[in-house]
Amino acid sequence: MDIPSADGSATQRAYRKIRQMIVVxxxxxxxxxxxxxxxxxxxxxxxxxxxxxxxxxxxxxxxRLDQRGFRTAKVSAENFAEILNLRCTLEDLAxxxxxxxxxxxxxxxIVLAHHRMVRSxxxxxxxxxxxxxxxxxxxxxxxxSPILLKFCSQLYDLNIxxxxxxxSTLNYQRRDVSDEHSGILAAAVxxxxxxxxxxLLNHYKTTGAFLSGLLGNGSLS
Amino acid sequence: MDIPSADGSATQRAYRKIRQMIVVxxxxxxxxxxxxxxxxxxxxxxxxxxxxxxxxxxxxxxxRLDQRGFRTAKVSAENFAEILNLRCTLEDLAxxxxxxxxxxxxxxxIVLAHHRMVRSxxxxxxxxxxxxxxxxxxxxxxxxSPILLKFCSQLYDLNIxxxxxxxSTLNYQRRDVSDEHSGILAAAVxxxxxxxxxxLLNHYKTTGAFLSGLLGNGSLS
DNA sequence: TTGCGCAAAATAATCGATATTATTTGAAGA
DNA sequence: TCTTCAAATAATATCGATTATTTTGCGCAA
Numbered sequence: 214m215d216i217p218s219a220d221g222s223a224t225q226r227a228y229r230k231i232r233q234m235i236v237v238x239x240x241x242x243x244x245x246x247x248x249x250x251x252x253x254x255x256x257x258x259x260x261x262x263x264x265x266x267x268x269x270x271x272x273x274x275x276x277r278l279d280q281r282g283f284r285t286a287k288v289s290a291e292n293f294a295e296i297l298n299l300r301c302t303l304e305d306l307a308x309x310x311x312x313x314x315x316x317x318x319x320x321x322x323i324v325l326a327h328h329r330m331v332r333s334x335x336x337x338x339x340x341x342x343x344x345x346x347x348x349x350x351x352x353x354x355x356x357x358s359p360i361l362l363k364f365c366s367q368l369y370d371l372n373i374x375x376x377x378x379x380x381s382t383l384n385y386q387r388r389d390v391s392d393e394h395s396g397i398l399a400a401a402v403x404x405x406x407x408x409x410x411x412x413l414l415n416h417y418k419t420t421g422a423f424l425s426g427l428l429g430n431g432s433l434s
Numbered sequence: 435m436d437i438p439s440a441d442g443s444a445t446q447r448a449y450r451k452i453r454q455m456i457v458v459x460x461x462x463x464x465x466x467x468x469x470x471x472x473x474x475x476x477x478x479x480x481x482x483x484x485x486x487x488x489x490x491x492x493x494x495x496x497x498r499l500d501q502r503g504f505r506t507a508k509v510s511a512e513n514f515a516e517i518l519n520l521r522c523t524l525e526d527l528a529x530x531x532x533x534x535x536x537x538x539x540x541x542x543x544i545v546l547a548h549h550r551m552v553r554s555x556x557x558x559x560x561x562x563x564x565x566x567x568x569x570x571x572x573x574x575x576x577x578x579s580p581i582l583l584k585f586c587s588q589l590y591d592l593n594i595x596x597x598x599x600x601x602s603t604l605n606y607q608r609r610d611v612s613d614e615h616s617g618i619l620a621a622a623v624x625x626x627x628x629x630x631x632x633x634l635l636n637h638y639k640t641t642g643a644f645l646s647g648l649l650g651n652g653s654l655s
Numbered sequence: 656t657t658g659c660g661c662a663a664a665a666t667a668a669t670c671g672a673t674a675t676t677a678t679t680t681g682a683a684g685a
Numbered sequence: 686t687c688t689t690c691a692a693a694t695a696a697t698a699t700c701g702a703t704t705a706t707t708t709t710g711c712g713c714a715a
Contacts, residue, residue, distance in 0.1 A: 222501060222698065248667065258700045260481060263668085267445075267485045271492025273581060280443060280706060282667055295579050306523060358516050360494060360592075364585060371581075444669065469697070479670045484698085501676060503697055 223257045227265035230255055235274050235285050236370055238377045246275065246283040272367055274374070290428045293375050297421040300368045301414050304349075307365055308413055310356035312406040319355040320402055326351040327398045331391070342373070348394070352401060352413070376420070379427045390416070444478045448486035451476055456495050456506050457591055459598045467496065467504040493588055495595075511649045514596050518642040521589045522635050525570075528586055529634055531577035533627040540576040541623055547572040548619045552612070563594070569615070573622060573634070597641070600648045611637070 221229075231251065234240045251262045266283045269275035275283050311319070330344040346369055353365055393416045400409035442450075452472065455461045472483045487504045490496035496504050532540070551565040567590055574586055614637045621630035 224698080249665095258698095259668090260484070260699055263481070263485060264488045264698095267488040268492060271489060273584075280667070281708090295581055299579070299582055302527060358520070360516055360589075361520055363494075368581075443667095470695095479668095480698090481669055485668095501697070502678090 223261040224264045227251075227255050227257060227261045228268050231262075231265050232269060232272070232274060232370075235269070236374045236377060238374070240285050242285055242288040242378070244285050246285060248282065273371060288375065288378060290425065293372075293421075293424065293428055296368055296371045296375075297417060297425075300365070300372060301417055303361060303365050303368065304353060304417075305410050305414060307353035307356040307358065307361050308401075308410050309406045310358065311353055312355075312401060312404050312409060314355050314357060315401075315404050316355070322354075323348070323351045323398060323401055327394065330394070334391075346373070352397070375424050375428075379424050393419075444482040445485045448472075448476050448478060448482045449489050452483075452486050453490060453493070453495060453591075456490070457595045457598060459595070461506050463506055463509040463599070465506050467506060469503065494592060509596065509599065511646065514593075514642075514645065514649055517589055517592045517596075518638060518646075521586070521593060522638055524582060524586050524589065525574060525638075526631050526635060528574035528577040528579065528582050529622075529631050530627045531579065532574055533576075533622060533625050533630060535576050535578060536622075536625050537576070543575070544569070544572045544619060544622055548615065551615070555612075567594070573618070596645055596649075600645055614640075 231240070231246075240246070246266060248259050248262055252259055255262065266275050267277075270277050270283070274286055276286055277283055326344070326348040330341070330348045333341045333344045346366075349369060350362070350366060353362055356362065393412060397409055397412045397416065400412055452461070452467075461467070467487060469480050469483055473480055476483065487496050487498075491498050491504070495507055497507055498504055547565070547569040551562070551569045554562045554565045567587075570590060571583070571587060574583055577583065614633060618630055618633045618637065621627075621633055
């Protein structure tokens with residue numbers, strides 16, 4: 214009995230790994246995803262790879278071509294604009310619902326999530342990103358709407374992919390996003406939905422406008 | 435060379451077929467989906483089945499259990515309420531955007547889609563349902579927002595599943611839903627977003643309230 | 656030179672079988 | 686009679702190989 218090096222099934226490992234590779238841009242937009250190539254890189258069989266790619270298809274990170282395999286989703290300014298728009302709408306919705314149902318438990322959850330994010334600011338980028346997402350999801354999770362939360366999570370990943378593609382992650386981490394996060398947290402804890410939502414959407418739109426600018430040029434592939 | 439009886443790959447056929455079986459309730463909510471059983475019923479190998487189930491997982495129609503296979507998604511009053519809510523929000527958004535971008539082509543598309551639906555009223559249920567969905571999707575499709583449209587399509591299927599489970603499809607087809615559809619179409623053609631949206635949401639809420647009532651009892655499994 | 660068609664190679668999709676993992680069954684002991 | 690443990694069973698997950706499809710590359714003719 215040999216330990217398979219990580220927890221979960223081969224499919225789940227492949228899913229997480231390929232997803233990560235796409236999100237951070239290690240696999241470029243529109244790149245052909247050859248089963249055999251991935252099979253080698255991830256040291257597994259063809260079945261887990263195919264299953265993982267099928268899952269990613271539904272996350273809008275991979276496209277399936279009739280009988281010609283898979284490729285990563287293409288990027289475009291239109292696509293980015295759509296993601297940004299939808300995020301703003303759906304997260305506004307979820308955040309307001311979360312706040313409307315606020316409980317002490319949830320309050321503690323978001324405070325904790327925020328703290329972890331702040332503490333990891335100087336850690337590896339991957340760690341920070343993980344906590345950053347966790348914080349944003351925690352804000353929304355009290356809406357008690359699993360489907361909506363899933364949509365938001367998907368959109369988050371689609372969005373973050375653009376950030377990685379623009380290569381501006383370091384800037385982003387340094388830009389005074391801390392204040393923005395703190396402000397959102399404070400408003401949420403105070404159960405002030407209007408302020409929280411306004412700050413959250415501003416947070417997105419600021420980053421979004423920045424990326425939109427970059428997309429006008431040629432950061433695609 | 436033998437023709438594979440239907441177009442598309444084995445995976446796609448399996449996907450469509452299993453999806454259909456879940457939506458119409460042939461596979462009950464929470465039912466265990468045994469690979470071998472499906473493999474026999476669909477006369478194909480295990481790989482296409484697994485891939486199809488992976489795709490359905492992301493449509494929220496199938497749940498994957500750690501290392502214990504798949505089952506159909508469970509149903510509940512809460513789940514239904516969430517679907518209804520989200521549908522109303524997202525379709526309102528999409529419809530308004532569609533109307534805002536109205537063109538003559540789109541106008542003709544929806545008139546045509548409506549006509550086909552009306553004409554198929556006395557056809558087989560499956561045919562009618564197909565055109566019914568096509569009409570609703572056509573209304574939203576001019577929003578030029580593929581992701582949003584996909585969300586709406588998913589929610590449509592999740593919702594229709596409840597209608598089938600309640601066994602009220604025949605009632606529904608007869609109830610004077612025709613007037614509601616005509617009204618929505620007319621308002622959309624007139625580019626009156628407020629009226630169109632109001633009628634659309636009313637359409638959903640009426641059906642929704644009816645189903646919610648049934649769910650209070652025991653139409654689950 | 657360019658376009659066409661056919662053959663060869665590459666790749667994807669599928670299958671059948673094996674290994675792995677959960678679940679059930681049944682017997683022994685308390 | 687109930688609990689516990691282990692073997693048997695059943696089902697899943699995975700692999701390796703086969704089949705079907707698409708793409709590539711070459712030769713030939715216009």
